[in-house]
Amino acid sequence: MVLGRLKLKHLFFVALLMLCILHARNVSAQNFTSTTYTILNPLLAPGDYSTSTSFRLTSTRSQFSIGTSTATTYGVRAGFLYFPFATTPAVSATAGDAQVSLTWTSASAGLGWTVGGYNVGRSTVSSGPYTFTSVGNVLAATVSSLTNGTAYYFVVQALDSFGNSIATSTEVSATPAGAVSPPPPTPTPTPPPSGGGGGGGGGGASPPAPSPTPTPAGTADTAVIFSGRAYPSTEVTLLKDATVAAKTIAGGDAKFEITLKGMSAGSYTFSLYGTDTYGNRSSLFTFPVTLTLGATVRIGGIFIAPTVDVDKSEVKKGDTVRIFGQTSNDAEVVISVHSEEEFLVKTTSDTDGIYFYNFDTTPLEIGPHTSKSKAIVANEISTFGKSVAFKVGTQSIDKSKRKILKGDLNYDGHVNLIDYSIGAFWYKRTLSEAFKPVEAEALNNDQVLNLTDFSIMAYYWTG
Structure with a gap:
């Protein structure tokens, strides 16, 4: 009886072993090593081999399928190293008294990645090395306890949800300085004394001419400087609150710089766009800026998106x-x-x-x-x-010549609330030189924005 039970157990284990062999599959894995990045929680999945004299692969590739695979007639290009997934922030730096205020654009992540926060790096030497400080998932920070008169250099890192750097801005600089003194009030001229009484009654003396008000020491111009990349030897346009403020031509290396001086303190919305050699405009790069009296704001790392x-x-x-x-x-x-x-x-x-x-x-x-x-x-x-x-x-x-859709004020192929907002801004205002051609093409070409134009947008509404 005992011997029979042992034989049954033996047959059971043999059958189980044969079943495992018949249903076994190869499992492939890849090792990742680098001195500059870390792969967290990699997943292993079974893999097989296929052969064909002629085939096409159409599928989604994991972000851990990095780089390029090649064959005589076939290639795979995939992964976050081949298709970068996060944009670099553009950064503004405003010098103050022993401090520099920084703001930056949001880094846009893709391919399944999210931005979890930012680091601010600072240095007294251009190009670093930088000392980094985590500031959280915000778009502004003030670096204090700085030395007035010393130039400081800053970069902003975008971090993923694990705290790893996935994008770094270009460098901007600022030099802290003491507070700017406001100009003194204009002195009120002293009235002349009354003419003396007496026989002929002479008239009073003429008032002295007022002296010109001197420029007070320590004052500085209020300015904003934009710099970055566009397209080689093409026009870059700067808008201030939706009105053309300046234009320039990018250099042969595609870099540009635009400076606006004599600005008043206050909050502004600046936008830039490039125009390529085909006459196509880029999307708008928009940056809100708050200017303080006597301060120069530098906004660097602007990268105008390509036209297509x-x-x-x-x-x-x-x-x-x-x-x-x-x-x-x-x-x-x-x-x-x-x-x-x-x-x-x-x-x-x-x-x-x-x-x-x-x-x-x-x-x-x-x-x-x-x-x-x-x-x-x-x-x-x-x-x-x-x-x-x-x-x-x-x-x-x-493709035929572009046809302008009536009511489409931003040329995106739709008539919706964005166009209504643009129209509301120009309602009963004098149109800028840049907006006049838009009004002529998309509305009724009377060079004014009124209820007639809103009726046109309502008629061609697409949503």
């Missing part, structure tokens, strides 16, 4: 659509094609900042699609710019 366009309004499924635009010269350009699944591809711009990519529409479904792009130069990463639309269908149609 397509050569076809409709493309036959399986044909290519040419996606092109302009950005900083010699930049890496990430192009997003938005479909049911987002497709990301990469190309580079030439010495004039021109880029293009012939996108194969085979994996796209029939219907409307959009594309947008962002650029990377060194450690600077722009935001995604405006989107351009195209359709995948049964025929290819070259």
